[in-house]
Amino acid sequence: MSIETISIIVLFLSFIGLLAYGVPVAYAIGISTTLTLVLNIAYLPATTTAAQRMTTGIDNFALLAIPFFILAGEIMNTGGIANRLIEFAKSLIGSLPGGLAFVNIIAAMLFGAISGSAVAAASAIGSTLTDKMEKEGYPREFSASVNISSSTTGLLIPPSxxxxxxxxxxxxxxxxxxxFIAGYVPGILVGLALMVMVYVYARRKGLPRAPRVSFKKLFLDFRRAFLSLTLLVIVVGGIVVGVFTATEAAAIAVVYAILLGFINKELKFSDFKPLLLRSARTTAIVMFLIATSMAMSWLFSFEGIPQLLTSALLDNVSNPILIFLMINIILLIIGTFMDMTPAVLIFTPIFLPVAMALGMHPVQFGMIIVLNLCIGICTPPVGTLLFVGSGVAKVPVTKVIQPLLPLLAVMVAVLMAITYFPELSLWLPRTFGLID
Incomplete structure (x- = not known):
């Protein structure tokens, strides 16, 4: 058995073993990477190499956008934006059967897109709507499942x-x-698919609908939410037109969110210390995950794992449809036990060469891997969003699983659609001249 084969076995077994033992993902990635490097080079150079790869992995200007978007999301969560979006969504579609469930989906799409965080959307929307939905006859576990699944749309709809x-x-x-532009169609499709499932459930269970509002009330709620919605146009529009980069857009989002919070009179100077601490804590966790994941990604290239996998798949399976299906199944399984950030950084270098060898555009593959992992964070045993959504709704996770399954099923249906119909992901970027 060659040293390369032994290294691969040690890497995966140590990583899976550490996760099974309950070691945090970032530490599991760093330890398994260092252990594997020790097999190839002496101990001291191995630890030095791992440290260097972690440092150079986060030495990237584009990553500065992440702490800014995290901070912007915290400011928006504190500054009353969620309530304005909920009221606007309620006026817009609250009169449909199961109207408040539709409001949850629309509000999560809007707030998730503005904040760029699924967890922030689930916390803000769920804490506001769950009690209202229960008073109108909605089961709390159903409300939680709608909130959990719809909050994922903000990870596809930019900024993300x-x-x-x-x-x-x-x-x-x-x-x-x-x-960013490609994410609109898949994100909206997920939202629409969830609405269809909610409509079917609402009609079958006879869920209530809110009274139809006047055009004047709709206009007033839209005007209150207008400045919040404008942030999407400023951030994404500026990036697409080329006025500023994603990092500069993130900084502008912070400034805009602060101004909006003071305009809404729901943000105070005393709020800054706790929200800055929360942002710093979240940023530290994300950056440490990125650092260790980048070290493991480099190790994959060092061991030639992407090339081995590409050759193995293409030599043994000739049908692209089956290969894409296999990749989706693997990513769905990965998503159940690994957080999104390390999963993207570790498995993109492995599967992207396979997809590109079969003619798939990298932008389309980006939509596929993100949607796969969106489904993963809604599922046990590690589903972050599942636990956040259940906690906000004060419902045991075990009771949320059953109503959540049909919603996850329609998300998988959208995943299959964007896998086998490339234009769902590529039409908008081509229209704006961002890809060939």
């Missing part, structure tokens, strides 16, 4: 930190601007 990370992991084959 995960898409920035994928752009980094793709080695420059997919630009942030192209990924």
């Amino acid at each position: 930190n995960v898409l920035i990370i994928f752009a980094l992991a793709s080695g420059g084959t997919a630009s942030v601007a192209a990924l």
